[in-house]
Amino acid sequence: MTTRIDTRFAELKSQGRAAFVTYVMAGDPDLATSLEIVKALPKSGADVIELGIPFTDPMADGPSIQAAGLRALKNGMTLKKTLELVRDFRKDDNVTPLVLMGYYNPIYIYGVDKFLADAKTAGVDGLIIVDLPPEEDDELCIPALKAGLNFIRLATPTTDDKRLPAVLANTSGFVYYVSIAGITGAAAADANAVGEAVARIKRHTGLPICVGFGIRTPEAARAIAEKADGSVVGTALVDALKNSLDAEGRATAKTVNAVAELTAALAQGVKGAQQAAE
């Protein structure tokens, strides 16, 4: 089965450039603003959208994304509303790949089968679930693949060559390489180390490899895009959003633009890598 993700990476490959993958939190700071932000991302140059599912206890995330999730939850965001947001986004955009990223518990409580059916109907293309390693593939990964969704796995600096085949076995869409051992938004990624890691993973898979964690600037996004099939930026966008809020944490007239402008600048960085690579 071909998803929007597969189609998008095939297009980018033929254009000879890397993907720019953006992450924002669903419902941050509120549902209506969040929908406007998600709609603005492709227009500003995002090739793939990762949409965070808010969770009270995001164990792999740094303070920025934790706070974004809590802002969304405080304003009544739920997994059900996250799927509604995707459905509304799909009314105007049927090509940009959209991946839900989060933790397993809200999905487990929603009900795995019902979630997969509703996600597919809403227009979700893939899932990144941080706390489901291959050892727990029976929970969601295998059912998701059967339902026609991509299951995108995280590979990390601690995933050695012996373990990589297990990590890649049921992975589809793309591989998300976590550039540092750490949480989101912490240390900066080293482009050379990333290049070696990407080359190592490429020996095990033909899937595109996108790299995230610690990429904040157009320059960094470009440096990574020269070494991988995609650069992922999350925390920097979430921080730009947060800096546009008023003292009570509510959206202002600047909020959507703040995210869109940084997205456009980062997209320029990634596209700059194309020439460098040629």
Next chain:
Amino acid sequence: MNIAKPNSYRSGPDERGHFGIFGGRFVAETLMPLILDLEKGYTAAKADPAFQAEMNGYLKNYVGRPSPLYFAERLTEHLGGAKIYLKREELNHTGSHKVNNVLGQIMLARRMGKKRIIAETGAGQHGVATATLCARFGLECVVYMGAVDVERQQPNVIRMEMLGAKVMPVQSGTRTLKDAMNEALRDWVTNVHNTFYCIGTVAGPHPYPTLVRDFQSVIGNETRAQMQEIEGRLPDSLVACIGGGSNAMGLFHPFLDDPSVEIFGVEAAGHGLTQLHAASIAGGRPGVLHGNRTYLLMDADGQIQDAHSISAGLDYPGIGPEHSWLHEVGRVNYLSATDDEALAAFQLLSKLEGIIPALEPAHAIAKVMELAPKRPRDHLMVVNLSGRGDKDVPQVGDILRGKK
């Protein structure tokens, strides 16, 4: 799925860390290789007689084991029923049962060549035990503690700092034990190469629930031998408080296959089960958090809810996965005690036996006050006195004087 009653209640978990549907390894990929390493390291240590011998030496001469099994004569007379014995874990070095597990994990960390130890703590008892053994073995120690708990358990914060540990107050989320655990996991993901995560309870990803249980089983094994010596037979019932449930699992596990032994776990009912509480089995349902599937307090969307208990050590919205399984198969009865009941039990034990219990086991004593009078005088009831109350004296003093 295995629905039939098992032949043994002591054979779990399976090789993937499951107790029935509970347990498992729900962690980020960065941690997965470390958890597999830990499992390998623990399996090797368990099979090495030298490891056990060295641990037994420290348990005897450093921790002060065996802890006494003490006949609580005046409490028994007062309640007028079962003959009540206290397993005196509060007499251990550092003042609680936590040291049994920490000793095991620190020795394991040494075997595995790890030089930096991190831990989460609620009441501070696990943090103090970890800081103590890190001082003893010259290891770096970082303890994550919710900012709310730092405030209400000041004596333990001061102790940890005196022992050379760095206490990190956690400001995220609800600023209690669950957030301390999140923060410890974040530290571990960041410092994978030199760091050992010393988990304080029978929860977290496999193999933690098993190895913590094994290290705490010294409590139940001693109780068996001591009761045999004193009364010439097995006890008739066991009672222990449960936050994550390590003191309870340590007492219960060696008795699970003795059908004549009734077993009671006591969760914290806080202000009452219809209000804010910390009773995951009574008020929660199965979900996935902190690396395992278990009973959790959460809302309809799967968001984790705030727990509340007067006792910082029980103030956690989950419970160890093996307890969830023992509840579902019906081997252990899970009860709950409110803040007020625990406070009354705290005072009763202090006045009748001259033993000031920690607020955590005061919850177990509270249920003993209900269970013992309904049982005959030849019924032998063991309650795990898992910690001493020194740390709670300022807090309880304020409450009794009506300040809070």
